[in-house]
Amino acid sequence: VVSKRAAGGIDSYPGYLAPAINECVNPVSDRDVSGAISLYATARRGASHELNIDIAEDELVFFTLGVDVRWYMYTLTGMVRSKSFTRDDLLRRRSVGSKEAWEAEKYYFLPLEPFEVAKFMREISSTEKWAPYGVVCLIQALISEFGVKLTERALNKYPPL
Numbered sequence: 001v002v003s004k005r006a007a008g009g010i011d012s013y014p015g016y017l018a019p020a021i022n023e024c025v026n027p028v029s030d031r032d033v034s035g036a037i038s039l040y041a042t043a044r045r046g047a048s049h050e051l052n053i054d055i056a057e058d059e060l061v062f063f064t065l066g067v068d069v070r071w072y073m074y075t076l077t078g079m080v081r082s083k084s085f086t087r088d089d090l091l092r093r094r095s096v097g098s099k100e101a102w103e104a105e106k107y108y109f110l111p112l113e114p115f116e117v118a119k120f121m122r123e124i125s126s127t128e129k130w131a132p133y134g135v136v137c138l139i140q141a142l143i144s145e146f147g148v149k150l151t152e153r154a155l156n157k158y159p160p161l
Helices: 039-051 087-095 114-124 132-146 148-157
Strands: 002-005 017-019 060-068 073-080 104-108
Touching: 017 132, 039 060, 039 073, 039 087, 060 132, 073 132, 087 104, 114 132, 114 148, 132 148
Parallel strands: none
Antiparallel strands: 002 017, 002 104, 060 073
16 A cells, blocks of 8 residues: 655655555654564554554564655665455545544555556656655565565566656
């Protein structure tokens, strides 16, 4: 799921395409049972606040930690492999409200097929801008699910604009 971030009220990359969950670590609330800061707790809070869903720790996969030099922030990428929620479930749960629904203007539900995702990325790039971590995260998700070679073939067939 890719989101178009809200044009207003967002500090970094307003109006850009990004992963559906965008959260900063909250050192007060994002702690595990031992009291240590937990990135899982951050992702879980983001899923709850932005998509109105609950995720389990075994559904979460982290990819990389990087630094966004434009906004001087750390960026951790990853994905959720939900065992419980379909596209329709997400739309229905968001329609009843979520705490941070205002952070996204639109959601794009991509098929789990590398060539279709690469085609989407190319086509939407003619009218929309991507947050750098959005491109990175989506490509990492493709590699995680389909491997480097198939992802590379898809991106070569539909190269970036």
